[in-house]
Amino acid sequence: MTYKVQVIAVTTLLLWQILLNYGQNEPVKMTLLGVKPFESENTKTHYQCHISESDNIAATAHVESFRTVWTRNDANENVDPPAPAWNAGGAYKHWRVTLDNNGNNDAFGVFGCEAALNGKITTSISGIFMRSDAGIVPSDELVSLTVNAGDTDVSIGMKSIGSSNVAGFRWLKDNARNSVISGQDTWVISGPVEEDDAGVYECHIQGQRINATQGLKLLIVRACPAQRWGPDACHGICDNCYNGGICDETSGKCICAPGFKGANCEEGCGGNRYGDTCEKQCSSTDKSGKCSSYLFCLAHPYGCSCNTGWKGLDCLTACDPGTYGASCLQTCDNCQSDACDRYTGSCTGSSTSCEVGWTGNSCQECEGARYGKKCADDCHCSKEYCNQVTGECSEHCNSEWVELFPPNLCQTGIIDAAYPRKNPGVTVPVTCIAAKGPNPSDISNLNFVLPRHHENLDDNGISRKEVFGNATIRTASFTVDNVIDVQTLYCQLRKDGQQYAVYNITIDVFDLPVLKSAPKKGSITNSTVTISWSAWDEENEDGDPPVIGYTPYYKLASEQDWSIQDTSTSIKALNFTFTALTPEERYSFSVAAVREGEMGEGPKSPMLNATTICTVPLSGPEEVQANVAGERQENVEIL
Structure with missing residues (x-):
């Protein structure tokens, strides 16, 4: 035999x-x-x-x-x-x-x-x-079960057809009895499954193996x-x-x-x-x-x-409705109607379309370079190279992912970069976060850099502060001076001077508030001019809130440089009186809105021009003084 x-x-x-x-x-x-x-x-x-x-x-x-x-x-x-x-x-x-x-x-x-x-x-x-007329059969009514080396929680279940008591169940594997498992309806394989666990699992009623009424499973x-x-x-x-x-x-x-x-x-x-x-x-x-x-x-x-x-x-x-395929083990869950042809899996019912994110003849394929049970995760490579169950890639990693620790294909790389949104021109902290997939090796020997250019590693105005984490997740922190809008930075993982993974960051700064209208004139004397302005309006004017104040400016109309007076910070009021001006002199006035945060002052508004009145001798007739003052009050123009 x-x-x-x-x-x-x-x-x-x-x-x-x-x-x-x-x-x-x-x-x-x-x-x-x-x-x-x-x-x-x-x-x-x-x-x-x-x-x-x-x-x-x-x-x-x-x-x-x-x-x-x-x-x-x-x-x-x-x-x-x-x-x-x-x-x-x-x-x-x-x-x-x-x-x-x-x-x-x-x-x-x-x-x-x-x-x-x-x-x-x-x-x-x-x-x-x-x-x-078997007395015991596989509990799932499937005669074979396929698992993977290393899988856990693997078990073989049997059920009685009739009144046989589980206490009488006797188990064998490849014709070898296992007395420890006997008396149970489930053979549980402890620990990760190994190849030696493969075989024929048999369960019969004590003393009845000769009758050939036992359950068998591969x-x-x-x-x-x-x-x-x-x-x-x-x-x-x-x-x-x-x-x-x-x-x-x-x-x-x-x-x-x-x-x-x-x-x-x-x-x-x-x-x-x-x-x-x-x-x-x-x-x-x-x-x-x-x-x-x-x-x-x-x-x-x-x-x-x-x-x-x-x-x-x-x-x-x-x-059953909602299932299809060999031994009916597939489901129609990805069909909009939750119904499909039991032989092919093609959607049927009120809609023959797949749910959003799914495609294929039986809606089992993730649409685009995505993977997972709900196609909720992004692959680290293009769709043609991505396993849409695990997300692992056979080759051609995206730029931010690398293959450093086989078989960890495209699972090591920079997973995120973050910075707080700030006003333009300030110093911004930036963090780059790297991770790796399952593998005994770690990423502690990889170098983080954050240049302003992809290739030449220009790091002018960029300082690396620290790198911290463990063998699986590591974070590098940097400071970047004088950030500007849509500036691109490049988080990189490098080793031995070679670029491995690159994660682009496009900086987004706040838009500074803009006052579109010039200030309005107020009272004018020989040494003072009072101006006023409307509050900055988020709906009708440019910039990002919140505006926390305003800075009023003035200068001689014939000069270029603006000055502020009697204040080193912005004011919350919507008017201001400039003092100690020169009589009968033409001045320009403007206002800048200020949003919160360092360097939050926006550009100056359009100008208002006004001329101070002359100094009139005290012995002069009162009516002359009044006429002169009235004339000077009208000597205002807006530019």
């Missing part, structure tokens, strides 16, 4: 080494199709191995059948399946393995096909067959963390795999769920298709729904599922 301990829809991890040597080679594309997989007591139970090549090529393949692992107690209860037979009849030729039951439960267990073709990498696939462990490929280092970033597709850890390509095709599994093929390119049909009539009652098993790490549109251990239950 021989059997394969290796389990589950498996292309072995040694394929990675093979791929390194024969990178142009591809695995044999094969589908194991289980017929009546939940009726192993049925004498017609069998499985078919369909190779996605032309029939002439498929016929030349070397195909073997095998039992993956013992699921009962001795050799007589774990009979090897017969050799595959080439079936040249029907619409699609295939290799067939007939599990002649003969009432001995020989069709119960985990069986598979291994196919080899010249120029291709050998592929081995397994599928599960259980009885329809646990597949990808050799890399989630969304990574290329063991052992696993530096590769997986393609975006939609509609239930899974990333092959040996190539980074997508293995599409049954009923979908395309490089990213983005195209649904309806309910009557399967195969690597949906080249095969369950029925020659090509009508949806014809692939029910079959179990479809694909190469590692996909495992087994129903075809799109169906669920349940027997794959005879249609998807």
Whole structure:
């Protein structure tokens, strides 16, 4: 008696080494199709191995059948399946393995096909067959589970069909009993999952293993963390795999769920298709729904599922509203109507449009360079290089992100730069914040600079104060003198004199308030002039509030330089009297509004020109003095 301990829809991890040597080679594309997989007591139970090549090529393949692992107690209860037979009849030729039951439960267990073709990498696939009167079945009614190396909180659950007490549950993995787990309905894998955790998990009622009524489940462990490929280092970033597709850890390509095709599994093929390119049909009539009652098993790490549109251990239950895809594991949540075709995922109902932010045939693809469950996060590269599940990039990082610590692709860089908005011309504090993704290395050996130019590192008037933080987040603080509006600064991470990441900051300063009208004249004497003005109005005049006061200016009309009088700060009043002026002299007057903060004074208003009156001898007639004063009061002009 021989059997394969290796389990589950498996292309072995040694394929990675093979791929390194024969990178142009591809695995044999094969589908194991289980017929009546939940009726192993049925004498017609069998499985078919369909190779996605032309029939002439498929016929030349070397195909073997095998039992993956013992699921009962001795050799007589774990009979090897017969050799595959080439079936040249029907619409699609295939290799067939007939599990002649003969009432001995020989069709119960985990069986598979291994196919080899010249120029291709050998592929081995397994599928599960259980009885329809099983006393225990997987609690989620799925016969396989795929996880990633390093995943946590992984568990295998079983449930009783009938009145069996959980206390009588007995667990085995790959035919080895685990007494610690027995008496429970869930096998919890403690700590991060490892490749050795992969295998066939079995749960039966104490003393009844001989009856073949236990539950079976395949646990597949990808050799890399989630969304990574290329063991052992696993530096590769997986393609975006939609509609239930899974990333092959040996190539980074997508293995599409049954009923979908395309490089990213983005195209649904309806309910009557399967195969690597949906080249095969369950029925020659090509009508949806014809692939029910079959179990479809694909190469590692996909495992087994129903075809799109169906669920349940027997794959005879249609998807519930709002779900679609293989074993109905996908949802229509990204459709505006929350309804979609159960075979393809295309939106149906009152609206066939995707929710905002989503696109694609089944609205599973983030629109633009975004990622995450709600497409709420920005990728650090263009969309074509971004994994829209994790946000990791395969190459071509945006300027503010770099690849310094593989496999931390485009996850180290400057995440933010901040400064307080100030009035133009002042000194402004600027902070640059850098972060890195998960990796044992840190960023403490990287240098922060903040030049005024992208290349020549001009830092005139810029001082770095301090750098603080930890191995994951670091912040540098700078001061920048004499800031002006729309000035660009460049936060940079550098190492060994080389530029690594650049984050541009465009400075936005407050607009200083402007008084559009000249002040108005008030009383004029031989040595004083009083002016007044309207308060600055945010709605009708330029600038940013708040205005906290005004500065009145004066000068001789014939001169250029302005002066202020009797005050070193702005005033809150809307009028001012200039004193100690020269009699019979022409002056110019202006007012500047002042907003809060250092250097908040705005430009001067239009000018008011006025001339002081002359000094009249005290012995002169009163009427003459009055006439002269009246004439001088009128000697005012606005410019």
